[in-house]
Amino acid sequence: MTGWASLRAVLRLFRQDRRLLLGGGAALSAATVLAGVALLGLSGWFITATAIAGLSSAAALGFDVFQPSAGIRFLAILRTAARYGERLVTHDAALAVLAALRERLFRAYAAPNAARALLARPARLLFRLTADVDALDTLYLRLLVPAAAALATAAAVGIGLGLLDWQLGAALAAAVLVPGLGIPLWLARAAVRPARLRTAAAEALRARMVDLVAGQTDLALAGRLGAQRARIAGAEARLAEAEDALNRLEVRAGLLFGVVAALILSGALLAAAALAGSGAGLGAISAPQAALVVLVALAALEPFAALRRGALELGRTLIAARRLAPRLAAPPLPQARPAPPAGFALAIEGVTFRYDGAAAPLFRDLSLHLASGGRAALIGPSAAGKSTVLALLAGEAEPEAGRIRVARCGVLTQRTELFRDSLRGNLQLADPAADDTALWRALDRAGLGADVRALPAGLDAMLGEGGTGLSGGQARRLALARLLLRDAPLWLLDEPTEGLDRATAAALLTYINGQEPSVTILLATHLRREAALADRLFHLVDGRIVAEWRRGEAGYQAALDSLRPD
Template structure:
C-alpha cells in the first residue's frame, strides 16, 4: 500500500493547481469549526463550574462577571455555525469543481492519439472505471485531507491550552492524540485496503455482468448460458457483500478503538487535573475546562475513520487515473506539408503496436496530393487502417516524419449516439445552423428521409442508431463528414455492410463531395477502388506498388479486389 501513495502525487498536484485557494480555505474553515466546538465546550464547562462556585456566597456572586463568558459562548456558538456552513459550502464547491475539471482533463486525454483506440477495445469497462474512479477521489479531499488538517490544528491548540496547566499534561495529551488519533485511522486504512479493493472489483464485475445479462439476454438463451450468467452475477454480489461486511467490521473496531482512546485520555486528564487542583496549582473551573477539552480532543480524529476505510479504493482510483494526468505533449506528431498542393507526405515511417511482434508499418514513404483519390488495398493486417490512423494523427510514429493537412477519419464503425439527429450532426460542426445541416443531409442523400419524420432534425436516435437502417446510418455519418469540411478525407471501408445499390450511391456522393480534396480509401472492395486515381498496394506494413489509372497494374490491382 505504501508504494501506491506515489500515484496520489499527480492527483494532489492537479488539485493544488486547479483550486489551491478554495482547498486551503475549506481546510481552514474546517479547523475553525472544530476549534470553535472544542472552545465552546471548554468555556461552557468553565463558566458553569465558575458560576456554581461563585454562587456559594453573596460576595463572590455579586463580583462575578457573567457577561464576558456568556458573550464568548454566544460568539463561539455563532462562529461555529457560520464556519460550519462556510466549510460545507467551500469544500463541496471546491470538490465538485475539481471533479468536473478532472473529468474534462481525463476525457480530453482519452480523445488523444492512441488513447481513443484503446478506449474502443473495452469501452464499457474503461468508461465505468473512469466515472467510478473520479467519484472515488472526492473522499481524498473531503474525508482525508480536510479532517486531517482540522485534527492536527486541534491537537496543536489542545497542547497550547493544557501546557499552562502543567507541561507534562499538555505534552502527554498531545502525544496521545497523535498516537491514537493518527494510529487508529492508519491501522484502519491498512486493514481495509484489500477489502476496499475487492469491493471495487466486485462492483465492476457486478455491473458488467448485469449489463451483459440485459443486453445479451437473447444470445445467452440461445447459447444456454442464461443460468450461468445469473450465477456469475450472484457470485459478484456475494463478493461485494463479503467486502462490505469486512469493511463494516473494521469500521466498528476502529470506532471502539476511538472510544477507548477517548476514555483513556479523559481518565488521564481527570486524574491529572484532580491532582493539580488538590495541590492548589489550578482552580476548579480551570480543571473543568481541561477535562472538557480533553473530552472533545479526539473527536476531529474520529472523522478520519470513514476516509481511512475508503483510502484503499481512493488509491486504486489514483493508480488508474494518475498516469493520465501527466501534461500532454505540446509538440504535434503531424505537421502541415510545406509544399502547397501536397496533402500527405510520409518519410520512412514505422509504427509498432503495443505487444506486437512485428511492426504494423515499416520504412513506409508515400506522398499524396490535393484533388486526387487514392485507394489503399491489401490483405487484412497489411496496415491499411494503421496508415489512416497515422495520417489522422490518432497514433504517433515510432520513427520517421509525418506531414498532413487537417484530416477527417471515417472508420468502419458508424459512431452515432442516443441523441437527436441535429446533435449527432453538430458533432462535426457545433456552430452549423439547420440550413447547413439540411444541405449536408441532401448531399448525403438523406434529407428526404429526415424531412419525412414528424420531428425532423429533432428526431431522437435509439441506442446503436436504433431507428435508422444500416444505409441511413452510413449516410448520416457521410453528412457529418461533409460538415467537417477538411481538405483531407480518410475513409476506412466506407460502404462495408451496405447492399450494392446503396453502396454505389454512397460512393458516388463521396466522390462528388470530395471534389478538390485528397480522399484516401482503405478497401477490399472493387466498387470503392474504382473511383481512385491511384491504387496503393500494401503488404505487411510496406507499400509494394503504386499504380495510376490507365496503367496495366491499376487494372490488375482492381481485378484482384473482391467484386461488388
C-alpha cells in the same frame, strides 16, 4: 511510481488549482470543531462558576454574567457559520479539482497513440478510469480536511489546557493525538488488502453480469444459464466477504475510538479532581476550570473519529493515484505534418510502421502517392493495413521511418464517432466558428436537412452516448455533414457505408461522388459499391501494395468483382 510518489503528484495538482480555496476549507473545518469544543467547555465553566457564585448573594451580584453568556451565544453562531462555510468551500474546491483533473486526463489521452492504446484495452479498464477519478474525490474531502481539523483541535486543546497546567495540556494532547492518528493509520494499512479484494470482486461481478445478459443466447444453448447465475452468486459472495472484512475493520476502529474516549474522559476527570485538590480554592485549578477540563476532554477526540472513512478508502485512493499520476504530466504537443509536393494531396515515402509490441513491422518501405483531385481506394483482406494507412495519414499513428506529407484532411472513421452533445455541438467539432446557416447547408448537402428540420429541437436536439438517437444511416450522414464543414481538400473514408442498407448506402455514395473535382478521396473498403467510386485501386496484402489498377485498365473490373457485392 510508488504509491506515495503518485499521491504527491496528485496533491501537486490539488495545490496548483485553488490553493486558497483548499486551505480555506481546512481552516473553516478547524474553526467549526474548535468552536464546538469551546462552546461546551465555556458552558461547563459558566455553570459551575455561577453555581459557586450563587452560594452567596454578594458574589452573585458581582458576577459578570454578560461576557460569558455573550461568548456562549457567539460560539454557537460561529460554529454554525463556520460549518456552513466549510461545507460550501470544501465541496467547491473538490469539484474544481475534479474538473481540472478530467481536463488534464483528456489532454493526456489526446496524445497520438494514447487513445488507440486506451481503446485497445479491455472495457474493464476504461470503466476503471472513471472509478479512479471518483476515488480521488475522497482524498481531499474525507482525508485532508478532517485531518487538518483534527490536528488543529489537538494543538488548540493542548495549548488551551496547557495555560491552566502545562502537564495536563501535554498529557491531553498526547492522549488525543497518539490514538487519534494511530487508529486511522492502522485502519488504512489493514484495509488495503480487503479493499483490493473488494475491487476485484466488484469487477468480476460486473463482467459476469455483462456475460449473463450479452451472452444469454450462447449460455442458454450451452445449458449454462443456471451455472452463470451461480458464478454471479460466487462473485457476489466474494464481494460480500470483502465488504464484511472492511466493515469489521471499520467497526473495530470505532470500538477503539469508543474505548479511548472512555479512557480519556475518566482520566480527565481524575486529573481535574487531583488538580482541583482538597478544599475549595486551594488546588492548582478551580472547580469551574475542572468542569472546563472535563468538557473539553469530552469533545477533543471526536474530530479524529471522522478520519475513519477516509482511512478506510485510502488504499483505494492510492491505487487510483498510482494509475492516474503518470497521465497528469503535460502531454507532448502533436507535430504538424508537412504539406505534400505541388499537385499531390498525399505522399507516403518509404514508411516503416509497427504496432507497439509487435515483432515484425506491418509496413516496410511503403510508398503511395495520390494526385490532387484523385479518387482512390485501398482494398484487400482484413488486417492488411488499410485502416492503418488512413491512421498514418491522419496523424493518429506515427511511422518508425520514412516521410509522410499530406494535405489538411477530413476523416470518416470506420465506426461512426458521434458524441453525447447537441447536433450543433457535434457539427461544430469540425468548425467551432460555423454559424447556423453553414450548419444547415452542410446538413442539406449530406441529405440530412429534412430529417433534422423534422426534429422538435432542430439543431439543439441532444444525442446520447456515442450518438445514439439516430439511425445508422442518419449517423453516417451526420458524420458526412461534419466532414463537409471541415472543408478539407483531402477526405479519408474508412468503409463509409458499412452496415447500411443498400438504398441508404447508394444515396450516401452518390453524395460523396458528387463532391467537387478538387476534393481528393482515399477510401479503405471491402465493398464493391464503395470501391466503384475510385479511379485507382490499391490492393494491399500483409502491409504491401501487391497490385494497382486504374479505371479502364485490365484487371480493374476483375478487382472490383472480387469484392463483396451487397
